[in-house]
Amino acid sequence: MKKRIEINVALEVFAKEEWSEIDASLLAEAERILEIAHAPYSNFLVGAALLLEDGQIFSANNQENVSFPVGVCAERAVLSYAMGNNPNTAPVKLAIVAKRRAGMELATVTPCGLCRQTINEYEFKFGKPIEILMLGPGDEMYRASGIDQLLPFRFSDLNS
Numbered sequence: 586m587k588k589r590i591e592i593n594v595a596l597e598v599f600a601k602e603e604w605s606e607i608d609a610s611l612l613a614e615a616e617r618i619l620e621i622a623h624a625p626y627s628n629f630l631v632g633a634a635l636l637l638e639d640g641q642i643f644s645a646n647n648q649e650n651v652s653f654p655v656g657v658c659a660e661r662a663v664l665s666y667a668m669g670n671n672p673n674t675a676p677v678k679l680a681i682v683a684k685r686r687a688g689m690e691l692a693t694v695t696p697c698g699l700c701r702q703t704i705n706e707y708e709f710k711f712g713k714p715i716e717i718l719m720l721g722p723g724d725e726m727y728r729a730s731g732i733d734q735l736l737p738f739r740f741s742d743l744n745s
Protein backbone atom coordinates (compact mmCIF):
# COMPACT_ATOMS: atom_id res chain seq x y z
CA MET A 586 0.00 0.00 0.00
CA LYS A 587 1.36 3.38 -0.96
CA LYS A 588 -0.95 5.41 1.17
CA ARG A 589 -4.15 5.12 3.15
CA ILE A 590 -6.74 7.84 3.22
CA GLU A 591 -9.02 7.74 6.20
CA ILE A 592 -11.88 10.06 7.04
CA ASN A 593 -13.68 9.84 10.34
CA VAL A 594 -17.32 10.82 10.46
CA ALA A 595 -19.79 11.23 13.29
CA LEU A 596 -23.42 11.86 14.09
CA GLU A 597 -24.35 13.49 17.37
CA VAL A 598 -27.52 12.55 19.22
CA PHE A 599 -29.46 15.08 21.29
CA ALA A 600 -32.33 14.67 23.74
CA LYS A 601 -35.33 16.98 23.32
CA GLU A 602 -34.20 19.24 26.19
CA GLU A 603 -31.09 20.06 24.16
CA TRP A 604 -32.80 21.05 20.92
CA SER A 605 -32.82 24.69 19.91
CA GLU A 606 -36.16 26.36 19.21
CA ILE A 607 -35.51 26.35 15.48
CA ASP A 608 -34.49 22.67 15.52
CA ALA A 609 -37.78 21.83 17.26
CA SER A 610 -39.78 23.89 14.73
CA LEU A 611 -38.10 22.25 11.75
CA LEU A 612 -38.57 18.75 13.13
CA ALA A 613 -42.23 19.50 13.91
CA GLU A 614 -42.78 20.77 10.38
CA ALA A 615 -41.11 17.70 8.84
CA GLU A 616 -43.23 15.46 11.06
CA ARG A 617 -46.39 17.31 10.03
CA ILE A 618 -45.76 17.14 6.31
CA LEU A 619 -44.73 13.46 6.19
CA GLU A 620 -48.33 12.59 6.98
CA ILE A 621 -49.46 13.95 3.61
CA ALA A 622 -46.75 12.35 1.47
CA HIS A 623 -47.78 10.65 -1.76
CA ALA A 624 -46.39 7.17 -1.04
CA PRO A 625 -48.98 4.61 -2.14
CA TYR A 626 -46.34 2.12 -3.39
CA SER A 627 -43.92 1.91 -0.43
CA ASN A 628 -46.17 3.44 2.25
CA PHE A 629 -42.91 4.88 3.61
CA LEU A 630 -43.62 8.47 4.62
CA VAL A 631 -40.85 11.06 4.68
CA GLY A 632 -41.03 14.75 5.53
CA ALA A 633 -38.26 17.30 5.12
CA ALA A 634 -38.10 20.89 6.37
CA LEU A 635 -35.42 23.31 5.23
CA LEU A 636 -34.27 26.51 6.93
CA LEU A 637 -32.68 29.20 4.79
CA GLU A 638 -30.20 31.72 6.20
CA ASP A 639 -32.82 34.48 5.98
CA GLY A 640 -35.17 32.51 8.26
CA GLN A 641 -37.55 31.17 5.62
CA ILE A 642 -38.71 27.60 6.14
CA PHE A 643 -39.78 25.32 3.29
CA SER A 644 -41.04 21.77 3.56
CA ALA A 645 -41.98 18.86 1.31
CA ASN A 646 -42.53 15.11 1.36
CA ASN A 647 -41.79 12.14 -0.87
CA GLN A 648 -43.79 11.95 -4.08
CA GLU A 649 -43.92 8.47 -5.55
CA ASN A 650 -44.91 7.38 -9.03
CA VAL A 651 -46.45 4.27 -10.55
CA SER A 652 -43.23 4.14 -12.57
CA PHE A 653 -41.15 3.69 -9.40
CA PRO A 654 -37.86 5.39 -10.37
CA VAL A 655 -39.75 8.57 -11.21
CA GLY A 656 -40.57 9.11 -7.52
CA VAL A 657 -38.80 11.92 -5.68
CA CYS A 658 -37.51 11.93 -2.10
CA ALA A 659 -38.67 14.54 0.38
CA GLU A 660 -35.20 16.05 0.70
CA ARG A 661 -34.74 16.63 -3.02
CA ALA A 662 -38.30 17.91 -3.37
CA VAL A 663 -37.77 20.60 -0.75
CA LEU A 664 -34.27 21.55 -1.90
CA SER A 665 -35.36 21.89 -5.53
CA TYR A 666 -38.33 24.09 -4.69
CA ALA A 667 -36.55 26.26 -2.12
CA MET A 668 -33.39 26.71 -4.19
CA GLY A 669 -35.38 27.27 -7.37
CA ASN A 670 -37.15 30.17 -5.72
CA ASN A 671 -34.27 31.49 -3.61
CA PRO A 672 -31.17 31.01 -5.72
CA ASN A 673 -29.14 33.49 -3.68
CA THR A 674 -30.06 32.41 -0.15
CA ALA A 675 -28.04 29.67 1.52
CA PRO A 676 -29.79 26.73 3.14
CA VAL A 677 -28.52 26.13 6.67
CA LYS A 678 -30.49 23.27 8.25
CA LEU A 679 -32.46 20.35 6.87
CA ALA A 680 -34.71 18.27 9.15
CA ILE A 681 -35.84 14.80 8.07
CA VAL A 682 -38.56 12.73 9.72
CA ALA A 683 -39.92 9.38 8.49
CA LYS A 684 -42.34 6.58 9.30
CA ARG A 685 -42.38 3.09 7.80
CA ARG A 686 -46.10 3.54 7.38
CA ALA A 687 -48.88 5.71 8.78
CA GLY A 688 -49.51 5.13 12.47
CA MET A 689 -46.10 3.58 13.17
CA GLU A 690 -43.34 5.02 15.33
CA LEU A 691 -40.65 7.08 13.67
CA ALA A 692 -37.93 5.44 11.59
CA THR A 693 -34.53 7.10 11.95
CA VAL A 694 -33.78 7.86 8.32
CA THR A 695 -30.55 9.24 6.95
CA PRO A 696 -30.81 10.65 3.41
CA CYS A 697 -30.26 8.38 0.40
CA GLY A 698 -27.24 8.76 -1.87
CA LEU A 699 -29.00 10.94 -4.43
CA CYS A 700 -30.19 13.28 -1.70
CA ARG A 701 -26.72 13.42 -0.14
CA GLN A 702 -25.28 14.45 -3.49
CA THR A 703 -28.00 17.10 -3.81
CA ILE A 704 -27.28 18.47 -0.33
CA ASN A 705 -23.62 18.56 -1.32
CA GLU A 706 -24.47 20.64 -4.38
CA TYR A 707 -25.95 23.46 -2.30
CA GLU A 708 -23.21 23.31 0.33
CA PHE A 709 -20.76 23.71 -2.54
CA LYS A 710 -22.77 26.48 -4.22
CA PHE A 711 -22.88 28.62 -1.08
CA GLY A 712 -19.69 27.40 0.61
CA LYS A 713 -21.56 26.78 3.86
CA PRO A 714 -22.35 23.53 5.66
CA ILE A 715 -25.96 22.38 5.84
CA GLU A 716 -26.75 20.80 9.18
CA ILE A 717 -28.84 17.67 8.80
CA LEU A 718 -31.24 16.79 11.61
CA MET A 719 -32.86 13.36 11.73
CA LEU A 720 -35.51 12.48 14.25
CA GLY A 721 -35.72 9.03 15.80
CA PRO A 722 -38.12 7.44 18.25
CA GLY A 723 -38.08 8.69 21.84
CA ASP A 724 -37.39 12.28 20.76
CA GLU A 725 -33.78 11.58 19.90
CA MET A 726 -32.38 13.95 17.31
CA TYR A 727 -29.42 12.75 15.25
CA ARG A 728 -27.34 15.59 13.86
CA ALA A 729 -24.79 15.65 11.06
CA SER A 730 -22.86 18.92 11.15
CA GLY A 731 -22.72 18.94 7.33
CA ILE A 732 -22.63 16.67 4.31
CA ASP A 733 -18.99 15.78 5.11
CA GLN A 734 -20.35 13.48 7.79
CA LEU A 735 -22.66 11.59 5.40
CA LEU A 736 -20.78 11.69 2.10
CA PRO A 737 -17.09 11.81 3.01
CA PHE A 738 -15.69 10.39 -0.26
CA ARG A 739 -17.99 12.30 -2.57
CA PHE A 740 -17.40 13.07 -6.24
CA SER A 741 -14.32 15.28 -6.14
CA ASP A 742 -10.68 15.36 -7.14
CA LEU A 743 -8.67 13.88 -4.28
CA ASN A 744 -5.59 15.63 -5.58
CA SER A 745 -6.87 19.17 -5.83
Ligand code: THU
Nearest residue numbers: 627629631647658659695696697
Ligand atom coordinates in the same frame (compact mmCIF):
# COMPACT_ATOMS: atom_id res chain seq x y z
N1 THU B 1 -37.32 8.44 0.63
C1 THU B 1 -37.20 9.76 0.92
O1 THU B 1 -38.12 10.55 0.69
N2 THU B 1 -36.06 10.19 1.49
C2 THU B 1 -35.01 9.40 1.83
O2 THU B 1 -33.99 9.89 2.31
C3 THU B 1 -35.09 7.95 1.60
C4 THU B 1 -36.28 7.47 0.87
C5 THU B 1 -38.57 7.97 0.03
C6 THU B 1 -38.44 7.43 -1.36
C7 THU B 1 -39.63 6.50 -1.43
O3 THU B 1 -40.79 7.24 -1.75
C8 THU B 1 -39.77 5.99 -0.02
O4 THU B 1 -39.07 6.91 0.81
C9 THU B 1 -39.22 4.60 0.18
O5 THU B 1 -37.93 4.47 -0.26
